[in-house]
Amino acid sequence: MPNIAIIGGGIAGLTCALALAQRGFHSTIFEQATALKEVGAGIQLSPNAVKPLEKLGLMPAINGFASAPRAIKIYSGRSGKPIVQLPLGQTIEKQFGAPYLSVHRADLQKALAQACERSPKIATNLGAQIERVPLENGKADILGDFFDLVIVADGVNSKLRKQCFALDAVDTGLIAWRATFAMDERPEAFSNHSTTLCLSSAAHLVTYPIASGLELNAVAILAEGTDIRSGFDKWSSKWKPLLEKQNEWIAWPLRAAPTMASRLNGPFVFMGDAAHGMLPFAAQGGAMAIEDAFMLATAISKLKSNPKALRHWAIAREKRTTKVAATARQNRQIYHLPQPMAKIRDSGMAMLGPERLMARQSWIYDFDATAWSPNSSA
Numbered sequence: 001m002p003n004i005a006i007i008g009g010g011i012a013g014l015t016c017a018l019a020l021a022q023r024g025f026h027s028t029i030f031e032q033a034t035a036l037k038e039v040g041a042g043i044q045l046s047p048n049a050v051k052p053l054e055k056l057g058l059m060p061a062i063n064g065f066a067s068a069p070r071a072i073k074i075y076s077g078r079s080g081k082p083i084v085q086l087p088l089g090q091t092i093e094k095q096f097g098a099p100y101l102s103v104h105r106a107d108l109q110k111a112l113a114q115a116c117e118r119s120p121k122i123a124t125n126l127g128a129q130i131e132r133v134p135l136e137n138g139k140a141d142i143l144g145d146f147f148d149l150v151i152v153a154d155g156v157n158s159k160l161r162k163q164c165f166a167l168d169a170v171d172t173g174l175i176a177w178r179a180t181f182a183m184d185e186r187p188e189a190f191s192n193h194s195t196t197l198c199l200s201s202a203a204h205l206v207t208y209p210i211a212s213g214l215e216l217n218a219v220a221i222l223a224e225g226t227d228i229r230s231g232f233d234k235w236s237s238k239w240k241p242l243l244e245k246q247n248e249w250i251a252w253p254l255r256a257a258p259t260m261a262s263r264l265n266g267p268f269v270f271m272g273d274a275a276h277g278m279l280p281f282a283a284q285g286g287a288m289a290i291e292d293a294f295m296l297a298t299a300i301s302k303l304k305s306n307p308k309a310l311r312h313w314a315i316a317r318e319k320r321t322t323k324v325a326a327t328a329r330q331n332r333q334i335y336h337l338p339q340p341m342a343k344i345r346d347s348g349m350a351m352l353g354p355e356r357l358m359a360r361q362s363w364i365y366d367f368d369a370t371a372w373s374p375n376s377s378a
Ligand SMILES: Cc1cc2nc3c(=O)[nH]c(=O)nc-3n(C[C@H](O)[C@H](O)[C@H](O)COP(=O)(O)OP(=O)(O)OC[C@H]3O[C@@H](n4cnc5c(N)ncnc54)[C@H](O)[C@@H]3O)c2cc1C
Pocket: 007, 008, 009, 010, 011, 012, 013, 030, 031, 032, 033, 042, 043, 044, 045, 049, 128, 129, 130, 131, 153, 154, 155, 156, 158, 159, 176, 178, 219, 252, 254, 271, 272, 273, 274, 277, 278, 280, 283, 284, 285, 286, 287, 288, 289
């Protein structure tokens, strides 16, 4: 059995350790933080993200804190008028075989970390910042221990990517402002049971319930250099009470992963944001990390019978994450269109209607990482 190290204990690294353990493999996680707790606010888990989590037996824990938004209600940021409403809830669960959930990141991180702690196959080194990994006879030397395989899951600003490919993350020119509010203190315009998406020009705002519906998560995305208040000055007064809770908002510069020649480099395997960090306009970065993790464990478990399994994994993941990242970039253009195109976008969306708008996402949500095998792909 290969001796496996995982650099980074985020969503990608923890999920991968659990998926490996389920297949009988030991791994050692190296995480720079001294405690496994996520910063940031909420995260939406689409059906393609939920399927691997279900297979890992995590749903009893996740259902204890998740919310299942009933719909995505899309509004014009400027006029405050509704544009279209897309069904989530039971409709999406029936269609894609798993629910669409929204959770607090800290809750998800805790559920993953506790499952790792319970597993005798997972060792965790906290406070271990790994910036360079020397090689000796093809094996990786991490803090004096030698590993056959190093799974690199150290996020979009990956230090190991720098070592292997001399590539830094790319600035996107956008800032995400993030905040959470007690649900019963939210302004009335924002639903307590659905996702609210407000579109305008050069900015958009999303809110959704988290923490079993007790909190509202909000993300406002603007161009760098624009303040949260001035970025929305032309918006309907309907949305302002939330945006004006100024002290609550935390600015988060959005960076993306550069194009790498390959996800594989000697004993290093790149996954999650370290490999494909993307704009959050399709709400898929975390979902791609979870898919990556589950499929990577499958590939590793098949290595004995199929020495090309890792190569097949890398090709399959590159193809899918490239397409999803392109969708996120396209959504950026659409969500932030200048006037008068923004008005045309709004009426176009209303005309297309929920079914056709939802159909644009079905190839993303339909994907089942748990059904993948390296023997069945290129
Ligand atoms: C505003 C916003 C909204 C988003 N919304 C969604 C959404 O709704 N749905 C969705 O699926 N995705 C969403 N995403 C994307 C999602 O957050 C990321 O894709 C996901 O967190 C990536 O997980 P990861 O484990 O690859 O990386 P990270 O979460 O960055 O984890 C990397 C880990 O590695 C550790 N680390 C870093 N460097 C080192 C080192 N040198 N040594 C040791 N440890 C190290 C870090 O401490 C961290 O624990 C959103 C992102 C943003 C910014």
